[in-house]
Amino acid sequence: MIRRPARLALVAVLLAAGGLLVAGALRGTLTYYRTPGEVLADPGAARERVRVGGEVVPGSVRREGDLVVFRLAEAGHEILVRQRGVPPETFREGEGAVVEGSLAADGVFRADHLVVRHGNEYGPTEPPDAG
Template sequence: MTRKQRRLTIIGGALFVLAVAAGLVLNALRDSIVFFSTPTMVAEKHVAPGKRFRLGGLVQPGSLKRGDDLAVTFEVADGGAKLPVAYKGILPDLFREGQGVVAEGALDASGVFKADTVLAKHDETYMPKEVADTLKKQGHWKDDYGKPQGAAKPGAVSMREGEKTAAGATQ
């Protein structure tokens, strides 16, 4: 075997070992790669009690119940299934019914998701109060920050077809 053949054999063997190692790692992490599971996915997978995972969906309107010592129960839904969640702690400021949420924890034997972490999801228009205050102080604040694109500006009037605008032009 020449030097060139030996070198190619070593490189080929190393690439094969790396591919096998990557395959084993991905196989071991296949359930953890997903950022969160929805209630429907949890129902379909028949997740065993005690197995930690992230649950994501919308807080079902009317399901939020506050108890003693910061205990909270609510349901997370994804349009197909609902899963009851129990959490003890301070909820994020953006947490509310109808809002997206990701909770981390495990199912108990009765099928209730016992969360030890709750994260409220927000859309792209969200801006923390501290950032907004800083922008205002620096003079960089625009009144349309935090509004969806195409939203009316303050004081603007929605015009229907055929109505006259303030300038008198017909739309």
């Protein structure tokens, strides 16, 4: 039979090993949220998959075939985004958005995923007066 201190040490080692395995598995699936300025300032950003968030610049949204092209801005920095596919119905100029993809060598962010940010306030629309 194993003594109590040895049993506790074994449990601690097993828990630590399990924690390291979980952390290692999650590391490959996480993409971090960055601002346009952070992505443009980091030369290594072109080699990794990232999320970039900001406000969709008013007047910048246009369609080019099956692409949606727009600019994201945050803290005075802007990045040009090309996203393939149909954006969500709630996608609008002047609203927040987060795109996921990678920065191409030409400085254009190639997104394959677009999520619209929204405030944390939600309320149902008011019904029209029956009067």
